[in-house]
Amino acid sequence: MGRIGRRGFVLTAAGVLAALATGGDAAARPVGSSAGAARRRHKPLPEFRGMWLATVANRDWPSLPGLTADEQRCELLDHLDTAVARKLNAVVLQVRPTADALWPSPHEPWSQYLTGVQGQHPGWDPLGTAVREAHLRDLELHAWFNPYRVATHTDPFRLVENHPARVHPEWVLPYGGKLYYNPGIPEVRAFVQDAMTDAVSRYDIDAVHFDDYFYPYPVAGQVFDDDETYARYGAGFPDKAAWRRDNIDRLIREMADRIKKAKKNVAFGISPFGVWRNVATDPLGSDTTAGVQTYDNLHADTRKWIKQGWIDYVVPQLYWHIGFGPADYAKLLPWWSDVVRGTGVRLYAGEALYKAGDPAQPAPWQDPAELSRHLTLARTYAEVSGHCFFSAKEVMADPVGAMARVVADHYPTRVLPPA
Template identity: 40%
Template sequence: MLKNVLLSLCFITGVIVHTHAQKREMRGVWLTTFSNIDWPQRNQTPEQQQQALIRLLNMYQSTGLNTVYLQIRSQCDAIYPSTIEPWSADLTGTQGKAPEPYWDPLQFAIDECRKRTMELHAWINPYRAVANTGALPYFSSSHIARTNPSWLLGNGTLRILNPARQEVREHIKKVISDILNRYDVDGIHFDDYFYPEGPLNDEADFRANNRGFTQKADWRRDNVNILIREVANLINRTKPWVKFGVSPTGIYMNSSDPKLGTKTTGLQHYSELYCDSRKWLNEGWVDYIAPQVYWHYQQAGSPFKDVTPWWNQQAANRLIYIGIGGYKVGVWPGWNSPSEIPQQLQLSLRSGYEKIQGISVYNTTSLLENKLGFRDSIAQLFKQPVLQPLMPWRDSVPPPPPGNLQAVQSGQTILLSWAPPVAPGYPADDVRYYAIYRSNTYPVTIHQKHLLKVIPAWQTYFDSSVQVFDSVYYYTITALDRLHNESTPSNIASTARKDLPVVQVRLYKTERGKNALRWTDSKPLNATRYVLERSEDNEQFKPFLDLGQVSPVTLAQLDTISSVTWLRVRREGTDVTAYSESITYHPAPIAKKDVPPP
């Protein structure tokens, strides 16, 4: 069924389907705790809530997801122990009541995500204080709506923290600082709740402190900008490796001019929610924006196929992750095709949009329900493991490589062991994961096609997926820090028989300064040909020069190479074809000619 869906996309939509993944993708999901939409159930015991969370995380893992946005603060409450805000009623049924027996859901979630090499981002609603004033009588006496009611703005039955107040910003930063200092989260994440739609009585605040703005709309946007900037600065001071991103509604501005917005007719977060998300990207305050493009592919007024590419052009030097409206599948008009979600994923991640490096699905319940097999379609596209997107503005220094990799058959599995690299002593550079690469042909590279699995740094790895033990498997591994900067690869280990030929090479300069190559072959009598191969990335090699049979040889051809390149020798024989390990060639700099003075 799914195969037919993917094949039909080419003809129905004109989208070119590439089922192969990029090496780096953020594959996320929102886990909503507000009103028990996804998890937890307030009538369950802590043990039942924990087991329910484990089942969800296992489901995410089997779907190929690698990032969880866990909602920990939905209306100035906490799904974790806090001295600043009360326990959420969504956990225990009563706001301010601690769970019995006591446990810390945020720490538990972090630990369980680590086991599955998934990132855990703390999802916070920055401004929402009271979702419905009808519930206020049941709020804790320590809730901000009771302790500081003057901080609130009203819109119908909704109450938000007033974005104009500096004391509000300080309170939000205090909450975030507490999270950063007590928890090893991978990110801080805001959703789309900023100024609400409709009238707000903030005229007195505008008159009292307009900061020179004559238009209230510009002033409101600046109020939000100040919070975004100050939170970014807080994170950078406290834990500069923690990511910061925002997920606003999907339309920035309705406009026929692509420099201003999209040719749409929906809710505009720039002018109606007072969020200038493009400014946040341009200023570098956020690491990513995850617009909620919750419309179907051809939807009138806001088609996914038009809104998504526009966001790719807005990233500046940051990243875009596309929010996918899974909750609408099989429920809303226009969402009744099994090809809808595959179509959206293909456009977002397989169509060459360089800045779109991830997606996130809302919500978890829809993934569980799997209407029209949409979770299955995601799992099919995400079956190849990936690394997280790079964020070089936060950190670009990779950790040292692991060494002494060995592969030993152990029963019906292959046991890999290696020497971990020396810890650098700075948390951002600590080895967080290892990436395992495997190939049944030599050499194994750190190309996407050879990536087998990403595992926690503390875990021993058994490769139990091999089927034929009379075949040869080649392995290499890399170390990843918490921002997924990747080390150079370790040595290559294999399950090959020890009587197979081994080719070793050495590049050197002759006495006359000429490049020369020497190689040795442990089984030269069976060799028929030696070929020098070249690569620009140490992954894809092409024939460069027929070496003949006699070693060493001079290589005048190397003088034509002007950039760093990798070389290896392919040995062909009557027994097997073997390859040497690659070596790096650095061309000599071109000497500047002396120019006589005028």
Template identity: 35%
Template sequence: MEVKEKWSDLKNIRSRMPAKRLASLLLAAVFAVMGAMTSLAGPAGDSGPAVQSGELRGVWISYLDWNKWPKDYSGFKNAVDSTMDISVQNGMNAVFVQVRPDGDAMYPSKYFPWSKFASGQQGKDPGYDPLAYVVQSAHQRGLKIHAWVNPYRITGYLNRYSDLSSSNLAVAWANDGDPANDRWVLLHQGEYYYNPAVPQVRQIVIDGVREIVEGYDVDGIHFDDYFYPGVNDGSAELWFDKPEYLASGSSKNIADWRRDNVNQLVKGIYSTIKSIKPGVVFGISPEGYLKNLRSDTRLFSDIDAWMTQPGYIDYIMPQIYWGFEAKSGGQTAPYAYSNCLKDWIELKKKGNVTLYAGLALYKTGTDAKDGNEVPEWLRYNDIMRRQVLEGRGTGQVSGYCFYDFSSLTRTAAAAEVANVTALFR
């Protein structure tokens, strides 16, 4: 979810807007007023198509949100309670809380060091169990909680190699003098990742999920879209795990071999969860454009297998982070919301996986580029609402999740939040 993280750090619309954007913003203001006056999507109280029973209404609470919470126990509890209260007030019935962002943990783990976002410094014990309280706070308010895990990433936004503790496996393996594990972690374009080709690495990720499911009353385990980074098999600097492929003797082409590496992890996670608590669900939130997911140079997410074969996932939550009017080459983009949603529904019909839609609340009220002279996100204040209504109208979408929590209280998103959450009350 790298794009999301960057947007979260923009502090809404940039305060130093280039002069050439001023005219567009003025025009956007006119569009916004006209949109409100004409009520493009109908009355705010009109719920449109009937609400599907058990509809999920979730919000992602990322490590960026967590990082803002106080580190002392009293302050932490107050911040968590406020977060859950705001979620309920806006009609949510589920929270997707990031508990392992960068090979670290927001709880006492046998495998991963304490996260700097939990205690202020990786490896430092905050003196309490943050995840235990998050689960308690959510359930006290009737919210389901999905523990959001990033399986492979070790460094990333706000977490550099210099931030890693000596107990971090990436550091420990690099310093243990054992050449057998030197490639269990790979440096790729300045970032560190667990190597998806290594069975021992996959088992550590699986064991990390096991300890969450065994130790906490979570309702689900959730992965986002970070699997393989982009690779170039023609360059030694960018071919990532190609040496493991060459050593494997596999008869598969390298793209299918990489997909199989991810599939082995996903199946291992699913079977582990079900062996412990069959009622806990496992789902993935991949990039929203299916063409990109089927790429032979990045991600290697075997979405077609996950959606059509048993034993992989219970639900899929694609990040359909485009509006209705997204343009490409002057035409409606193939990844515009309606086009994307239609493609996902067609794939959903081939199997038994529940479909939820991930929506870009973080873009609302901003100048996020979408191929239009004035972005759709500035011209309307009911995009989220219309996206939910369209999903309901298909009878195939079982719920919605919004990125991110901070946008529930962001001033520029207030009208969008009000319009969509009116459907949930």
């Protein structure tokens, strides 16, 4: 059976893929012909082909704060058109980078990365436009939220006066030169869910997407000072680390429930740091020696979320080259494949396109074919259902041709994303 497409016409996987592969002449020959049979045998399978479109600090878009609404819109459409040209089928747009919003939120101010002034209306609705224009181009639009990051500085008085972090200063902790909401406070967890679910309810997004920022990455010589919160809420836990993990577990489980209650067809995906735990720390861990482990340092038990079925897809950030000693792409990919096997959670590999050609990176990243080799390796693991590239600026500029090589080697036609 077909499914009703977002543009109001009936889509069938066979029909769309055949049309994409043959330039639209899928009905030119009888279904029973040998040519038709050959197409059916060799038609490309659905896979996720995504790119992250980062807005924090104007990383990818808008290129500068303070552009006009027309200039911002044109830049956004250029990125969507580039995704189509690269034969991608999904864009992961960062719509809540720092406890703010790229839509008219009743909970949080307009993002400063639009106008340069937090709380100032940009004159248009970026999220609404992104959803509509992505779907017109047969792109999925995944709304990317950062749950707890409040600001990339530590001065609350730089926030707009009615910012929730100023109204509730007891919710906020400084750490590592940034401000964060305290994940251990139940009211904080409820608030950030309210703020994010608003976008789910109001827009036809295809997925909610979190990245790797839960409890902050460790900063030498600094303490995330939640002792008072732990004393108040941590009874019954063996230590603070277990309590912190439970806080993040609750965020994920509750958010999953709220998404499905709002709209059953909206997926929930997580893009964690690529190492859950090293095998020396835990026999269930990967054959790595990475300095950061999400379970221990970010208090995010990503493996548990997969095994419990709280998420629909996972995009581990496998941002290392094949053969990298502390965290080898060729060892992490099979580890994640094993974790998702039999769970129903889809696995997409997060790819470090931004490293390709960067002179500060090791020699393998100077070879434009490195990322293409990642996709070749991934083809040998049935659990890998696609890839996502960081990020849109490099997808567009492609300074050493690494993205073009991926497209030439692996993306001969556009395909549907996994259902």
